[in-house]
Amino acid sequence: MKLKNGFLLKELAGDHVVVPVGQAALDLRGMITLNETGAFLWERLQTGQTEDALVSAMLEEYDVAPDIARKDVRAFVEMLRQQQLLED
Amino acid sequence: MTTIYKIAERNIRVTSLHAYVHRLCGAYQTDETAVDFSVSVTQADIDFEREKSAQEQHPDTGLCTAPDDYLETLAVYRQIAEQMPRYDTVLIHGSCVAVDGIGYLFVAPSGTGKSTHTRLWRERFSERAVMINDDKPLVRVTETGAVIYGTPWDGKHRLSTNTAVPLKAICRLERGDENRIVPMTAKEAYPMFLQQAYRPADVAATEQTLTLIDRLITRVGLWRLSCNMDPEAALVAYDAMKG
Numbered sequence: 001m002k003l004k005n006g007f008l009l010k011e012l013a014g015d016h017v018v019v020p021v022g023q024a025a026l027d028l029r030g031m032i033t034l035n036e037t038g039a040f041l042w043e044r045l046q047t048g049q050t051e052d053a054l055v056s057a058m059l060e061e062y063d064v065a066p067d068i069a070r071k072d073v074r075a076f077v078e079m080l081r082q083q084q085l086l087e088d
Numbered sequence: 089m090t091t092i093y094k095i096a097e098r099n100i101r102v103t104s105l106h107a108y109v110h111r112l113c114g115a116y117q118t119d120e121t122a123v124d125f126s127v128s129v130t131q132a133d134i135d136f137e138r139e140k141s142a143q144e145q146h147p148d149t150g151l152c153t154a155p156d157d158y159l160e161t162l163a164v165y166r167q168i169a170e171q172m173p174r175y176d177t178v179l180i181h182g183s184c185v186a187v188d189g190i191g192y193l194f195v196a197p198s199g200t201g202k203s204t205h206t207r208l209w210r211e212r213f214s215e216r217a218v219m220i221n222d223d224k225p226l227v228r229v230t231e232t233g234a235v236i237y238g239t240p241w242d243g244k245h246r247l248s249t250n251t252a253v254p255l256k257a258i259c260r261l262e263r264g265d266e267n268r269i270v271p272m273t274a275k276e277a278y279p280m281f282l283q284q285a286y287r288p289a290d291v292a293a294t295e296q297t298l299t300l301i302d303r304l305i306t307r308v309g310l311w312r313l314s315c316n317m318d319p320e321a322a323l324v325a326y327d328a329m330k331g
Binding site: 008010011012013014015017019031045051 | 273274275277278279282287288289290291294295298299301304305306
């Protein structure tokens with residue numbers, strides 16, 4: 001899975017903010033605020049990833065149990081899918 | 089029709105199909121011939137502005153009856169705003185008044201009363217107050233602060249001055265029964281800037297715009313004003329914002 005093009009992840013006032021650009025800005029005018037884990041996963045999803053790869057990356061970066069990491073990754077990916085931010 | 093204008097310290101060659109944009113920009117004409125960048129309008133640009141205006145201002149009918157020469161002024165400013173981030177400059181939708189040569193910018197969605205509020209400042213401070221721009225000023229973010237510029241795109245009352253002043257503070261304006269002003273944090277402020285700053289179509293220009301907003305919100309005062317239309321509102325706001 002991979003994020004659609006047309007989004008910028010930037011830090012504003014210490015928050016991780018996703019802003020649509022170009023064509024994507026016509027469909028979504030708002031913004032998305034991510035927590036630190038969300039921003040970490042977002043950066044990885046800019047190139048193609050599997051769920052297992054994301055979980056491994058989480059385990060390398062954060063002190064977290066494998067089942068929690070997998071649950072977090074699934075919840076985040078589900079959110080992205082619902083917002084139609086992933087390529088099919 | 090081609091003329092060079094100096095806007096926010098940049099020499100811009102403007103080529104248009106209609107004359108009106110040149111009347112609008114007349115006070116900004118320059119004799120300098122070295123240009124920083126050029127903009128040029130086509131009929132397709134004008135049609136794009138008509139579609140956009142219809143969507144934003146007449147979503148019920150989807151029709152926009154504005155004449156081409158007016159829409160062309162929007163197309164010109166869009167192209168200018170698209171180039172400005174590379175000069176550390178962003179367009180922010182708001183009303184800016186200067187008192188004693190220091191700028192104060194009020195930002196809010198259309199119809200909230202920005203222009204009404206800055207009119208109260210002009211009435212209160214008379215000749216000490218100068219209207220920088222009532223609708224679409226340009227803000228250049230510097231190493232230590234920000235400078236705000238008058239531009240010809242100055243709203244329906246045509247209030248602006250071809251000048252530049254240091255920008256001391258930016259205030260989000262809300263209607264209220266009483267006049268009350270409180271400081272705003274950068275975290276509270278940035279969503280407003282994302283809404284009211286020009287968001288370029290170009291990705292690199294958008295990235296630079298976001299970088300500039302992040303710098304801007306740490307270098308100017310940020311306030312939230314709840315106000316009515318009494319003359320006192322101007323004094324309450326000024327007393328807090330002048331620092």
